[in-house]
Amino acid sequence: MVKAEIRQQLDELLSSYNRDGSNLIPILQEIQERNGYLPEEAMRKVAQFLKLPESAVYGVSTFYAQFKLVPSGRKIVRVCRGTACYVRGGVRILREVEKHLGIRAEETTTDLEYTLETIACFGSCALAPVVVIDKTVHGRMTPAKVKQILADARNGDEAKS
Numbered sequence: 236m237v238k239a240e241i242r243q244q245l246d247e248l249l250s251s252y253n254r255d256g257s258n259l260i261p262i263l264q265e266i267q268e269r270n271g272y273l274p275e276e277a278m279r280k281v282a283q284f285l286k287l288p289e290s291a292v293y294g295v296s297t298f299y300a301q302f303k304l305v306p307s308g309r310k311i312v313r314v315c316r317g318t319a320c321y322v323r324g325g326v327r328i329l330r331e332v333e334k335h336l337g338i339r340a341e342e343t344t345t346d347l348e349y350t351l352e353t354i355a356c357f358g359s360c361a362l363a364p365v366v367v368i369d370k371t372v373h374g375r376m377t378p379a380k381v382k383q384i385l386a387d388a389r390n391g392d393e394a395k396s
């Protein structure tokens with residue numbers, strides 16, 4: 236998002252809050268909900284608005300795992316690290332996904348196409364090991380299947396364009 240858009244969005248958003256420091260987290264949550272992450276410029280503006288040091292806003296943003304300081308990829312690939320998936324080769328599946336995407340867990344590709352996350356359990360343990368791409372659950376994964384589902388995800392994008 237370009238800076239002018241961020242500024243306009245923030246003016247609108249901040250006008251619905253008073254300058255009480257207790258509004259910091261709700262404001263950050265709303266910014267993230269709209270952008271998918273907390274742009275640096277937005278954090279600076281929130282600090283000015285609430286009359287807080289920028290370091291305080293940054294501190295809160297980095298303390299809570301819910302806040303992201305960099306944009307996520309268009310597709311979110313989640314690999315389960317739960318026990319059932321672990322005992323059925325979840326680590327090998329994670330390594331395979333990392334190899335194909337060229338990133339490590341909790342990173343985003345430089346083209347902002349994919350973010351790779353890990354999660355404790357999807358609640359689909361009977362299908363372990365599990366990988367979820369956006370909202371689609373892929374169960375009983377093998378390295379060969381990883382290659383296939385990532386290729387399908389990529390081809391799905393190409394088919395749409």
Ligand code: FES
Nearest residue numbers: 315317320357360
């Ligand atoms: S442990 Fe992976 S889905 Fe439950």
